[in-house]
Amino acid sequence: MAGRLKQPTGRYGGRSAEERQAERRRRFLDAGLQLFGGEPGYRNTTVAALCEAAGLSSRQFYEEFRTLEDVLAALHLQVNDWAEEAALAALATAGGLPVAERAVAVFGAYAADVTGDPRRLRITFVEIIGVSPRLEEQRLARRARWVDLLCAEAAAAVERGEAAPRDYRLAAAAFIGGVNGLLHDWAEGWVDATLDQVVAELVRILLGILGDRHPR
CATH class of the missing domain: 1.10.357.10 (Tetracycline Repressor, domain 2)
Structure with a gap:
């Protein structure tokens, strides 16, 4: 099941924790659209490749999702x-x-x-x-x-x-x-x-x- 493992708090860079969470999630989904819907496809994508495409860390990935x-x-x-x-x-x-x-x-x-x-x-x-x-x-x-x-x-x-x-x-x-x-x-x-x-x-x-x- 999708879901955060840890709830962020406070503001950073003028944005709330909820806004930062939404932005991270959007970037992971955009990266998924790029990799799953193009090359190399879902079955050949790794968490590391998704994180690289999103410009985010694996730690941030596992805060938003459990699996690909x-x-x-x-x-x-x-x-x-x-x-x-x-x-x-x-x-x-x-x-x-x-x-x-x-x-x-x-x-x-x-x-x-x-x-x-x-x-x-x-x-x-x-x-x-x-x-x-x-x-x-x-x-x-x-x-x-x-x-x-x-x-x-x-x-x-x-x-x-x-x-x-x-x-x-x-x-x-x-x-x-x-x-x-x-x-x-x-x-x-x-x-x-x-x-x-x-x-x-x-x-x-x-x-x-x-x-x-x-x-x-």
Whole structure:
């Protein structure tokens, strides 16, 4: 579990202990984004290398984190938070548009945020996979949040008469799994398509799900 081993006190250099702690944590996370999301990747990064990239000491590292896995866990949550904020902001702006335009806006914003920095993309869809049962549980929990968001939007589309009334949870889980898989493969260079083409295909799949008026 991430967490400080020692609580700092007092002010130094005009900054409070809390401000200094936040700054150190940010520098470690920035270094993790650089090393885990680029070269050499999470599995080939050492605490010493992370500290060097952050310009901080190993003592300071262990005051903020217990293991490198804690850094990866924090980064995974942060990257997902950024993507969720982008998607929700787009949804708020496109709230009055038809369902097809809303879908394009939301998935476009999500994909642009996740792929705008290749390091974020790699942490979300590559480095997090298979690290430990703890991180797998975290990954699945964050995926469930995306499923919940999609189900809420499907319910809104049903109320507007834009989608067939049915339980969308199974379809939403399948769709989000497809999103993750496709973006993972795209990030690895296994999909010969532009990001716009990937987003357009995902939107077509989603609209096909919402337009199915013959639930099984």
